[in-house]
Amino acid sequence: MSVDFAIEPLAEDALLLRFGDGIDIDVNARVHAAAHAIRAAKLAGIVDVAPAYATLLVRFDPFSRGGDALPEAVTRVLDRGFQQGEDNEPEASASRKLPTQRTEIPVCYGGEYGPDLGAIAQRAGMTPDEVVERHLRAEYTVAMLGFAPGFPYLLGLDPALHAPRRANPRTRVPAGSVAIGGAQTGIYPRELPGGWNLIGRTPLVLFDSGRHPPCLLAPGDRVRFCAVDADEFRRLAERDA
């Protein structure tokens, strides 16, 4: 069974593969599977394979041999990679067994670290503790990284916690802030301006250009949060510094 997707040429050196139009966990899963299959196929000239919610950006070297044939090559890889059943080509099996990284992220909720927790609770008609409990209960998928290096857009937020962005964005959101924006939750990898609602903060460093890989989270990763108190936050912050 091959998966429906459309190839949209973006530039002389870029293609956009479209798997759907909305923010949907199944569509997004196909994007990650495709990204993995394309990376595993090691097609000549490909330099970037970057997932978004429903699309996959593929950038290539416009001077490499085979650049013209890339749309066909990508289609071949994906038709093969998405096949189920007795296909024993290595690329195909690689895409079926997606190596999903699971990461647990400690968060100190509320107080100075989560100044908007009360407002989110009020909006949802629950106590702050119930908001935290629901935020902890879900497993999230890193749909994509963007906005700033290492900023994960996480899918899987409990619908009761959905909340619009703040009318007045903050000019400085501290690094590590865990936030809710619309139907999503995310983590600010460094101090940035931002309009999402801050419910807590993680002591983990999400982005460090000297680290390999530089980001704690990659597209397609699964994330769970765990609650820590202020003392544990400080201890972990010193360890991760």
Add this chain to the structure above:
Amino acid sequence: MIEVIKPGLLTTFQDAGRPGFAHFGIGRSGAFDAPARRIANALCGNPDDACALEITLSGPRLRMREAACIAVTGAPIPFRIDGIEQPMWAPVPVPAGATIDLGTMSSGCRSYLAVRGGFDLAPVLGSRSVDVNAKLGPHAGRALGAGDVLPIAAADVREDARARPTWWIDPRPWFDQDAQAPLRLLPGNHLDALTESSRESLFSETFRVRADSNRTGLRLDGPPLELARPIEMISEGCVPGLLQLPPSGQPIAFGPECPVSGGYPRIGQVAVVDMPRLAQLRPGDAVRFTPCTFEGALHALRERERMLDTLTVNIAARLAP
């Protein structure tokens, strides 16, 4: 070492960019006028991927602590060493202790300064390009400041430091003095979503570069462009050259420090071969667009690359002892 006495308006280290990290939300950055950066390095005998200073509108004043050889390319900029005017697009010897003055560009927006041996900087994620938005690259991802000291790698400077350059290359293929020709625009996937009159305006009217333009993007003023129907979009991958249409109806052409994803309609894509011309547009400049096919754009790009390859080979032969 090079001492920065005065940094200029916005002077940053730029090389060929930082590919391969878009999935982490990290853009490429890199020189906006890529051929000018490459030629500056070729004139210094440096490899293609070496780093240069990208200078914006108004240049720095630098003091060279040791004898060196430098080259300045890109937009025409007054260039003096110890007060004596020097040619651009040439390898220029600099005596130890000399002051290099780069003035204010009369046209264009970006010039490049390379030094023989190259700047001695540790790459960050494989590149020496500064990305000021992401705060990435050498110098903690910031532009030069007064008092900065720039390390340069040891290089063999054989020239008589007081000698004037005896040759330079013809800048005409690499800097468009008479920037009247429209930029080639590939169709974006929402081009057909524009009203018929907006589609016509896009290719017939003149737009102006706004003052709040930068390496992230050039904001254009012109006849407001309208969509025939609203488009609900979610964030998708973006690349430099993208012409996107925010709700204001005034398009933005993305530069090398553009976000890696965005959610505004895409009405076009500036051909890669015309990105150096986009790079050289300054606030107030006129911009026009002409439709172009992917085949045509790729053909022009490969043609340009061949010219550039030939030029760098010829420069290397000239520099050979």
